[in-house]
Amino acid sequence: MIEIRNLQKSFNGKPVLRGVDLEIQKGESQIIIGRSGCGKSVLLKHIIGLVKPDAGQIFIDGDEVTSASTRDLYRLRRKFGMLFQGAALFDSMTVEENVALGVREHRMFDEAEINRRVAEKLELVGLPNTQPLKPSELSGGMKKRVGLARALMMDPEFVLYDEPTTGLDPITSDAINDLIIECNQKLGVTSIVVTHDMTSAYKVGNRFAMLHEGQVIFTGTTEEVRNTNHPVVRQFIEGRAEGPLQID
Numbered sequence: 470m471i472e473i474r475n476l477q478k479s480f481n482g483k484p485v486l487r488g489v490d491l492e493i494q495k496g497e498s499q500i501i502i503g504r505s506g507c508g509k510s511v512l513l514k515h516i517i518g519l520v521k522p523d524a525g526q527i528f529i530d531g532d533e534v535t536s537a538s539t540r541d542l543y544r545l546r547r548k549f550g551m552l553f554q555g556a557a558l559f560d561s562m563t564v565e566e567n568v569a570l571g572v573r574e575h576r577m578f579d580e581a582e583i584n585r586r587v588a589e590k591l592e593l594v595g596l597p598n599t600q601p602l603k604p605s606e607l608s609g610g611m612k613k614r615v616g617l618a619r620a621l622m623m624d625p626e627f628v629l630y631d632e633p634t635t636g637l638d639p640i641t642s643d644a645i646n647d648l649i650i651e652c653n654q655k656l657g658v659t660s661i662v663v664t665h666d667m668t669s670a671y672k673v674g675n676r677f678a679m680l681h682e683g684q685v686i687f688t689g690t691t692e693e694v695r696n697t698n699h700p701v702v703r704q705f706i707e708g709r710a711e712g713p714l715q716i717d
């Protein structure tokens with residue numbers, strides 16, 4: 470499980486995370502919602518140790534990420550796959566090179582095993598035999614799927630999805646939703662999904678957390694989030710301009 474305790478982070482004197490507390494249980498599909506700029510991507514980067522907090526702790530199965538040595542961090546990161554916001558593919562590299570990037574660096578597998586895994590993961594995301602293509606030849610949805618294939622290369626226990634459906638048409642979005650559900654249910658991956666797409670959130674999630682003004686102001690099940698009277702959460706999930714959330 471993942472335990473986040475009193476996580477705090479400022480950038481250039483501006484507080485972004487002001488004491489985030491959240492627990493994510495194994496096997497769940499945890500949705501994190503919140504407005505643009507509220508710190509969702511920053512929170513995900515803390516979970517995989519890409520960003521160090523100013524204060525607070527994160528534990529992965531009891532091991533502290535936030536104080537881990539480089540060597541321990543390396544070991545902890547193997548439990549994670551991350552689908553970055555915008556997929557983060559290198560345009561100059563082929564699909565194969567993009568998908569294999571992390572594992573080649575880790576030097577965990579030989580080339581034959583890397584090739585086998587690349588083929589397996591591309592097949593899983595519905596893009597078999599696309600190894601030689603360049604990202605410029607792919608649609609937005611295909612790029613996200615290549616990003617997901619990369620995230621799955623190490624058979625992670627946890628996959629972090631940062632805005633997996635943003636910018637995609639509703640049908641392509643739904644294909645991504647189905648892949649997230651498949652990873653969660655068939656592969657037993659714990660999902661952490663940052664999104665403002667509520668259609669996707671309701672479909673793939675079973676636990677919800679809302680980040681607002683640097684803190685988690687709401688946690689609950691899908692049923693609880695649908696029925697909540699919390700004014701900030703209601704305004705967000707209904708996508709209304711009127712309410713306590715101000716337009717900036």
Ligand SMILES: Nc1ncnc2c1ncn2[C@@H]1O[C@H](COP(=O)(O)OP(=O)(O)OP(=O)(O)O)[C@@H](O)[C@H]1O
Nearest residue numbers: 480481485503504505506507508509510511512554
């Ligand atoms: N490396 C950094 N250096 C300085 N400021 C940063 C850095 N990373 C994030 N920030 C700031 O932290 C705040 C939160 O950023 P973050 O990317 O987490 O937002 P977000 O909730 O993911 O937004 P969106 O929904 O638009 O993706 C922003 O004000 C951003 O400018």
Ligand SMILES: [Mg+2]
Nearest residue numbers: 509510554631
């Ligand atoms: Mg973000």
